[in-house]
Amino acid sequence: MSADVEILIFPQVSLFHERGTDYSSEDNLPSVDLFLHGNWDKFRFVSEYFWSEEEHHFERFQISYNPGEQSEFSLGRFHTPFGYWHTEYHHGSYLQPTITRPSIDEFGADGGIIPGHMLGLMYEHTLQKNEAGYELIFAAGLGPEIDAEGGGHHGAHGGATLHDAEIFDFERDAHENMYAIKFAYKPDEFANDQWGGHYIQADIKLDSTEHHHIELEVIGVFANLEYEAIKLLTSAYHIETRFSGGSHEEEKGRFTSAYVQVGHNMNEKWLLWGRLEDSVNDQHDIYLETLTGFIPERQAIGLRYDFYSNQALKFEWLVNHREDETEKLFLIEWSAVLP
Amino acid sequence: MRVRIVLQSILFLICMSGSVHARELVLIGPESLAKAHFNKTELRRLFLGFMIYKNGEVVNAFRNDSSEKMDNVFMQHVMFMSRKNYERRLLSLKFKKGNRDIKALDTTGEVLSIISRNKYSVSYAWSDEIADKEGIHVLQVLWKGAK
Numbered sequence: 001m002s003a004d005v006e007i008l009i010f011p012q013v014s015l016f017h018e019r020g021t022d023y024s025s026e027d028n029l030p031s032v033d034l035f036l037h038g039n040w041d042k043f044r045f046v047s048e049y050f051w052s053e054e055e056h057h058f059e060r061f062q063i064s065y066n067p068g069e070q071s072e073f074s075l076g077r078f079h080t081p082f083g084y085w086h087t088e089y090h091h092g093s094y095l096q097p098t099i100t101r102p103s104i105d106e107f108g109a110d111g112g113i114i115p116g117h118m119l120g121l122m123y124e125h126t127l128q129k130n131e132a133g134y135e136l137i138f139a140a141g142l143g144p145e146i147d148a149e150g151g152g153h154h155g156a157h158g159g160a161t162l163h164d165a166e167i168f169d170f171e172r173d174a175h176e177n178m179y180a181i182k183f184a185y186k187p188d189e190f191a192n193d194q195w196g197g198h199y200i201q202a203d204i205k206l207d208s209t210e211h212h213h214i215e216l217e218v219i220g221v222f223a224n225l226e227y228e229a230i231k232l233l234t235s236a237y238h239i240e241t242r243f244s245g246g247s248h249e250e251e252k253g254r255f256t257s258a259y260v261q262v263g264h265n266m267n268e269k270w271l272l273w274g275r276l277e278d279s280v281n282d283q284h285d286i287y288l289e290t291l292t293g294f295i296p297e298r299q300a301i302g303l304r305y306d307f308y309s310n311q312a313l314k315f316e317w318l319v320n321h322r323e324d325e326t327e328k329l330f331l332i333e334w335s336a337v338l339p
Numbered sequence: 340m341r342v343r344i345v346l347q348s349i350l351f352l353i354c355m356s357g358s359v360h361a362r363e364l365v366l367i368g369p370e371s372l373a374k375a376h377f378n379k380t381e382l383r384r385l386f387l388g389f390m391i392y393k394n395g396e397v398v399n400a401f402r403n404d405s406s407e408k409m410d411n412v413f414m415q416h417v418m419f420m421s422r423k424n425y426e427r428r429l430l431s432l433k434f435k436k437g438n439r440d441i442k443a444l445d446t447t448g449e450v451l452s453i454i455s456r457n458k459y460s461v462s463y464a465w466s467d468e469i470a471d472k473e474g475i476h477v478l479q480v481l482w483k484g485a486k
Contacts, residue, residue: 004399006440008433039439041397042390046437064437066390066397088435095431128380190383190419190428268423309423337430 005038010092012335014099019328033059033092042066050091055109059091059117061167074122077167080115081122081137081182082198083235084222094335097231098302099316102259102277103295104237108144108162111293113239114218115144115202117164118178133189135196136182142170143178143202146214146290159292162204176203192231195223206290212245214287231263231273241287255281255288257296271304283323297321311336363466364412364482367450371458372398373476382417382481385461387429388438393459401462403450404443413463416482451475 010033017027031052038045048060062076079086085105089096106112120141127134147163165175184196200218222235236258243251256279263273279296288294302316316331366377375393377385385391385400392398403409414422432438444450447469450462455474469475 004439006433008430035434037433037437039437044437044439069390069392088431090434092434095434131380189380190387309426 008035009338012093014333016331058167072124077119084224094337099314099331099333104257113294119165131188133186135184139180142175145174178202192226197221210246210248211243215242229265233261253286255285269306275300295320365466366478368461368478396459399460402443405447
């Protein structure tokens, strides 16, 4: 039996402008996501390599084995199984409806606070009952470290960021264990409606004199519902952290963040959408004071225009509210899938 | 009496012309899959690149892109989605899970050639275009209707 291999290329160019500032060439962000996948008998291979002017690395690199139709084991670097957005949309912007991701679903290097990738083993089990599907995913492996200098795809507001374990270049001692479990129910396996929940537990080393260790727990629920031309996506996350070790006493933090996004397909080419994101108990949270890229409150509205069956032009207006500042941004993005 | 015979003859001709213009879209495969049956869900999963097993082996699927009519029938009556939604979902599943690509072949001749060379491959064609083709088995009827 011959192997079946395909390469897809997802280029994108994003322009962003903050109101009240001058335009700069640094506001122009080209990037490309190279996706290679192959199938051979009961094995599957997925590799996703992201390149931008600021960094380049393997986002995903996993080998999967299907002992039967309903189950799959994967080994390598994969997306942490949680939420709807994080599971449905990866790094190729063309496939997601908007330019920005909800802040709670953001990748670590871009200011996200939930580890977006794991290096380890994942097991997925799907049960079909007539047209409905039930999905259960377990994952165990190495979680992130804290990158004190931040950076990443867009600089992440200058503060420390999560840096997930790389597939080919990582220090074993810098990464501790992480576990995730996700379940989802789809009334019609072939439609987009689904709802479910997840739980994540991660130990993260902290290179600080005050504390040496973070214990992170995330519980979340989500629902994606589509009725004719209307799409509704909502997610809520409760995050608890415990900082320990070092010169300071143990400190705990907890906060909750949620968002609602509504989209309207005006016709086959145009999508109009709006999103509200908000958090409670986030002020002075020790975890958010460590990773400062998170945006606790945001209002966003946007348009997407599809053309030539493989390209999209997106427009987005954002108002980001942080504890000490508010910023208003306008973004434009061209994205595509090739060939 | 004579009028009755004429009317019955006209009715007979109408019925005959209806059956002459009926057409079947059939799922086809090699000898190794001759006794296999795919339910509605399996067919949709198969043509969206999911792994479907028959006789312990992974089945490969190919699309027959030889005619617009066939494509419309396949999308509406087998996949239950538009062509655009099908391609979008196929792309999304490839990117999300690494689902296999479903190659579309331009002619029924190419389809028959692939099926006869690959032990566990399936596709579809008009039944009248594959009658008596060596090595090709009709696995099940996907759709029956007027031409």
